[in-house]
Amino acid sequence: MNENQNQVTKQTHAAFPWKQVIGLFMSLALTFFALWIAVGLSLPVPVTITIIVGLAIVQAFIQLFMFMHVTEGTEPVHQLIGILFGIYVAFVVVAGTLWILAYAL
Amino acid sequence: MTHSLLSLNEKDRSKMPLEYSTEEGDLRIVGFWIFLAAELVLFGTLFGTYLVLQSHTAGGPTAKDLFEIGPVMAETIVLLVSSFTCGLSTIELRRHNKKGLIGWLIVTILLGLVFVGLEVNEFYTYAVHEGAPLSRSAFLSGFFVLLGTHGCHVSLGIVWIIGILLQLARRGITPVTARKAFMVGLYWHFLDVVWIFIFTAVYLTGLVI
Amino acid sequence: MIESIKSFMGWFFVTGDPMIYGADASIALVSIGIVAVLTYFKKWKWLWDEWLTSVDHKKIGIMYILAALLMLFRGGIDALMMRAQLTLPNMHFLDAEHYNQVFTTHGTIMIIFVAMPFIFGLMNIAVPLQIGARDVAYPFLNALSFWLFFMGAMLFNLSFVIGGSPDAGWSSYAPYAGAEMNPGVGQNYYLLGVQISGIGSLATGINFLVTILKMRAPGMTLFKMPMFTWSILITSVIVVFAFPAFTVALALMTIDRLFGAHFFTIAAGGSPMLWANLFWFWGHPEVYIVLLPVFGIFSEVIATFAHKTLFGYAVMVWSMVAISLLSFITWLHHFFTMGNTAPVNAFFSISTMLIAIPTGVKIFNWLFTLNKGRIQFTTPMLWALAFIPNFTIGGVTGVMLAMAPADYQYHNSYFLVAHFHSTLIAGTVFGIFCGLHYWWPKMFGYMLDETKGKWSFWIFMISFNICFMPMYFLGLMGMTRRMYTYPAGLGWTPINVVMTIGAVGMGVGFALIAYNIVWSAIHGNKDKTGDPWGGRTLEWATASPAAEYNFAHIPEVSTRDAFAAMKEDKGVFTTKTAKPYEPIHMPNNTGIPVIMATFMFIAGFGCVFEWYWMAVPGLIGIVICMIARSFVYDDHHYISVNEIKRTEAGTGRLS
Numbered sequence: 001m002n003e004n005q006n007q008v009t010k011q012t013h014a015a016f017p018w019k020q021v022i023g024l025f026m027s028l029a030l031t032f033f034a035l036w037i038a039v040g041l042s043l044p045v046p047v048t049i050t051i052i053v054g055l056a057i058v059q060a061f062i063q064l065f066m067f068m069h070v071t072e073g074t075e076p077v078h079q080l081i082g083i084l085f086g087i088y089v090a091f092v093v094v095a096g097t098l099w100i101l102a103y104a105l
Numbered sequence: 106m107t108h109s110l111l112s113l114n115e116k117d118r119s120k121m122p123l124e125y126s127t128e129e130g131d132l133r134i135v136g137f138w139i140f141l142a143a144e145l146v147l148f149g150t151l152f153g154t155y156l157v158l159q160s161h162t163a164g165g166p167t168a169k170d171l172f173e174i175g176p177v178m179a180e181t182i183v184l185l186v187s188s189f190t191c192g193l194s195t196i197e198l199r200r201h202n203k204k205g206l207i208g209w210l211i212v213t214i215l216l217g218l219v220f221v222g223l224e225v226n227e228f229y230t231y232a233v234h235e236g237a238p239l240s241r242s243a244f245l246s247g248f249f250v251l252l253g254t255h256g257c258h259v260s261l262g263i264v265w266i267i268g269i270l271l272q273l274a275r276r277g278i279t280p281v282t283a284r285k286a287f288m289v290g291l292y293w294h295f296l297d298v299v300w301i302f303i304f305t306a307v308y309l310t311g312l313v314i
Numbered sequence: 315m316i317e318s319i320k321s322f323m324g325w326f327f328v329t330g331d332p333m334i335y336g337a338d339a340s341i342a343l344v345s346i347g348i349v350a351v352l353t354y355f356k357k358w359k360w361l362w363d364e365w366l367t368s369v370d371h372k373k374i375g376i377m378y379i380l381a382a383l384l385m386l387f388r389g390g391i392d393a394l395m396m397r398a399q400l401t402l403p404n405m406h407f408l409d410a411e412h413y414n415q416v417f418t419t420h421g422t423i424m425i426i427f428v429a430m431p432f433i434f435g436l437m438n439i440a441v442p443l444q445i446g447a448r449d450v451a452y453p454f455l456n457a458l459s460f461w462l463f464f465m466g467a468m469l470f471n472l473s474f475v476i477g478g479s480p481d482a483g484w485s486s487y488a489p490y491a492g493a494e495m496n497p498g499v500g501q502n503y504y505l506l507g508v509q510i511s512g513i514g515s516l517a518t519g520i521n522f523l524v525t526i527l528k529m530r531a532p533g534m535t536l537f538k539m540p541m542f543t544w545s546i547l548i549t550s551v552i553v554v555f556a557f558p559a560f561t562v563a564l565a566l567m568t569i570d571r572l573f574g575a576h577f578f579t580i581a582a583g584g585s586p587m588l589w590a591n592l593f594w595f596w597g598h599p600e601v602y603i604v605l606l607p608v609f610g611i612f613s614e615v616i617a618t619f620a621h622k623t624l625f626g627y628a629v630m631v632w633s634m635v636a637i638s639l640l641s642f643i644t645w646l647h648h649f650f651t652m653g654n655t656a657p658v659n660a661f662f663s664i665s666t667m668l669i670a671i672p673t674g675v676k677i678f679n680w681l682f683t684l685n686k687g688r689i690q691f692t693t694p695m696l697w698a699l700a701f702i703p704n705f706t707i708g709g710v711t712g713v714m715l716a717m718a719p720a721d722y723q724y725h726n727s728y729f730l731v732a733h734f735h736s737t738l739i740a741g742t743v744f745g746i747f748c749g750l751h752y753w754w755p756k757m758f759g760y761m762l763d764e765t766k767g768k769w770s771f772w773i774f775m776i777s778f779n780i781c782f783m784p785m786y787f788l789g790l791m792g793m794t795r796r797m798y799t800y801p802a803g804l805g806w807t808p809i810n811v812v813m814t815i816g817a818v819g820m821g822v823g824f825a826l827i828a829y830n831i832v833w834s835a836i837h838g839n840k841d842k843t844g845d846p847w848g849g850r851t852l853e854w855a856t857a858s859p860a861a862e863y864n865f866a867h868i869p870e871v872s873t874r875d876a877f878a879a880m881k882e883d884k885g886v887f888t889t890k891t892a893k894p895y896e897p898i899h900m901p902n903n904t905g906i907p908v909i910m911a912t913f914m915f916i917a918g919f920g921c922v923f924e925w926y927w928m929a930v931p932g933l934i935g936i937v938i939c940m941i942a943r944s945f946v947y948d949d950h951h952y953i954s955v956n957e958i959k960r961t962e963a964g965t966g967r968l969s
Contacts, residue, residue, distance in 0.1 A: 079138035086142030090149030097153035147558035161583025243583035
């Protein structure tokens with residue numbers, strides 16, 4: 001969260017965008033890894049789903065921190081709490097809906 | 106958060122990138138984050154709906170029957186790369202490099218257009234050639250609406266970026282255009298996050314179950 | 315040709331009921347009257363410049379409240395029609411279909427078009443003033459929110475005379491609300507009207523969340539904010555995260571009905587229960603959206619008229635935070651009777667009982683604030699005091715309903731109806747009337763008459779109990795909700811007669827409030843001080859009504875109850891006003907919100923009738939408005955020091 005203190009108004013030197021490149025390669029690697037787990041291996045279905053959902057969450061955090069600068073701003077705590085609350089409610093609506101509707105399937 | 110917030114903002118802002126340099130820019134970026142958090146719930150609801158209805162194929166085609174991994178991987182890679190180029194545009198924005206910013210934004214919308222084209226083609230294939238339109242079964246209703254909502258977001262993002270490009274070309278990088286370019290970047294990355302979950306929960310899961 | 319026009323008209327307009335023709339005539343007359351008055355007094359330009367294009371939060375608040383009062387009138391008429399029909403057994407005042415429409419519009423209007431906009435109105439008036447801000451974070455978006463609500467409400471109300479009203483209840487359960495069992499346009503009106511105003515609500519939530527987080531006066535930390543502002547902060551969080559689910563639910567049912575999808579149908583694998591699930595995922599947080607703000611109002615009013623600082627401030631805040639988290643995990647209790655597994659029922663029973671704890675804690679906070687206070691029985695205080703016992707009855711019966719096995723007995727009986735009216739009337743309605751009387755001088759610069767106010771309070775409050783206390787027993791005697799008539803000999807008749815008397819009394823109470831508003835507009839006492847009640851928070855530190863820029867100097871805050879502290883410490887207060895003025899930066903008025911919302915109305919109306927030649931141009935119009943707004947760069951102006959001096963001198967605030 002101290003990241004913003006190192007920011008200057010203008011970054012003049014053309015530094016190589018390591019963060020972005022690493023982010024891209026990690027995303028691609030995780031995507032192909034998830035594909036391999038799902039299609040290449042034949043693990044039991046619940047195990048496969050657990051792993052690929054886990055990989056998706058990792059990838060989402062890569063986007064959030066490496067591309068989206070979620071810790072930036074005058075008071076980043078606001079957007080962090082906002083996103084966390086959003087994740088909480090999104091989790092509740094997905095998990096709750098599946099749990100409740102499992103009965104009516 | 107126990108000290109005076111306004112004075113803190115003023116002090117911090119002079120050290121911040123251009124898009125945060127005015128109070129208005131600061132307010133709008135925070136608000137946009139909150140909007141994205143709300144969008145998480147919107148897509149969460151669509152995901153929940155899709156996952157409940159996934160098995161309700163009503164005798165029609167199932168996920169396994171329809172999905173082909175080739176086009177899906179193409180869509181995924183195009184969108185991931187567009188998120189990367191969009192990230193580069195933000196870096197050029199921070200360097201106050203107007204040409205670089207405009208260039209990377211143009212690459213981003215071109216990739217976005219390719220993505221939308223691939224998705225439209227996929228929809229067309231399912232609905233017309235495979236006889237699996239939205240009205241065929243609950244599963245397909247869920248599929249088309251979840252992906253369609255994402256696709257509409259991407260299309261709207263393309264229109265939005267074009268609008269910002271026009272303003273950048275005319276006005277250069279100002280606190281206002283910088284804020285807009287930064288916000289559309291957030292939006293674009295967010296849509297990539299949503300796609301990662303579509304890729305996982307819809308396509309990969311559909312191929313496994 | 316003429317025949318086809320005739321048959322179109324017969325289908326397009328609602329026909330066949332003399333009451334509808336009466337309504338048609340009165341709507342036409344009122345519309346002509348408004349147009350004639352505006353034209354005669356040459357007020358069109360004034361209306362456009364001062365109101366329709368305004369981005370001033372105070373004016374937007376007034377427009378919200380005005381619209382909400384009109385809707386309250388309509389929803390109240392619906393209620394009286396239902397009570398008239400149910401007074402005696404075997405009545406034929408309304409037929410079954412008409413009765414269904416009336417209870418549907420009553421519920422939808424009261425929740426979506428009365429409770430929420432009234433609260434949005436009060437928070438527009440009070441929140442920026444309470445935090446010492448000059449406007450909200452996004453004034454343009456604020457105006458857009460209002461106009462989306464307004465157009466959504468108009469679209470919904472149009473169903474009364476054009477095409478036919480929805481009749482599937484405010485919760486619009488599938489499969490009955492689906493196209494197969496409910497053809498015609500009525501349900502489309504519900505889906506589109508509520509959707510349009512819901513988008514506005516989401517925008518309001520984001521707007522006030524950011525306003526409160528980022529625009530507080532220097533020194534006002536989160537834990538020095540007035541309690542009403544806290545309640546709006548938490549409410550905004552719930553709005554932001556609950557409304558997207560409703561947006562989706564409404565959109566899915568719209569797609570079902572218009573494009574033949576199968577989300578909630580019985581055929582082709584749809585899941586009707588999924589609708590109930592999504593609806594209540596929004597619907598339960600919605601209860602807190604309309605309750606937390608009035609808890610905030612009562613906190614302000616009780617502290618002001620007990621002349622004490624609020625008891626247990628931090629507990630109050632944390633209990634609201636707990637409510638915001640818990641409100642998202644209780645929704646299944648609305649459909650226990652659809653059946654589910656024991657773990658699911660147990661989880662949602664327990665979470666429902668849990669959420670009663672922070673609510674109960676707040677009751678004790680108010681009681682302890684009153685304890686040893688110097689209580690002044692003004693009209694707002696009467697509403698606040700009456701809230702405590704009446705609302706507690708609603709809360710306690712809610713805990714009864716929370717127990718899944720017991721709920722099988724109570725559910726869908728009048729016991730349930732009485733429960734949620736105890737919370738929504740004794741909570742929300744008492745609260746908005748309380749806030750209306752309390753902040754009226756801040757809105758208009760004059761007081762509502764106290765004597766008439768107290769009469770209206772006593773009549774309304776007693777009638778409320780006459781109407782809804784017997785209703786619990788009627789429910790326990792087996793009368794179910796939404797039945798349009800009942801046979802004699804079940805022992806229900808006397809209670810129904812008593813309830814109708816109570817309902818009429820509530821109507822009289824409301825009419826008296828309306829009369830008081832008109833009377834006080836002419837004869838009411840002017841509020842020259844800006845602080846008629848001896849308030850404790852910053853909205854009372856400025857003139858009534860506040861100038862466009864709210865505060866000539868942004869106040870500096872060092873403690874809770876900031877204005878009370880300033881009044882005690884005179885020195886601080888006067889040195890501040892001696893500072894020189896600086897030009898004030900304010901947003902320009904803009905016509906885009908009202909035009910954009912009008913396109914939304916056109917698109918919505920096109921979708922209702924599945925007239926895509928109308929819907930598509932409407933949607934294009936919306937996009938054009940968004941683009942046009944994006945290209946507006948000159949959207950601010952400065953108020954000069956001279957003008958500030960003139961304004962401040964006009965209110966006697968220039969020393």
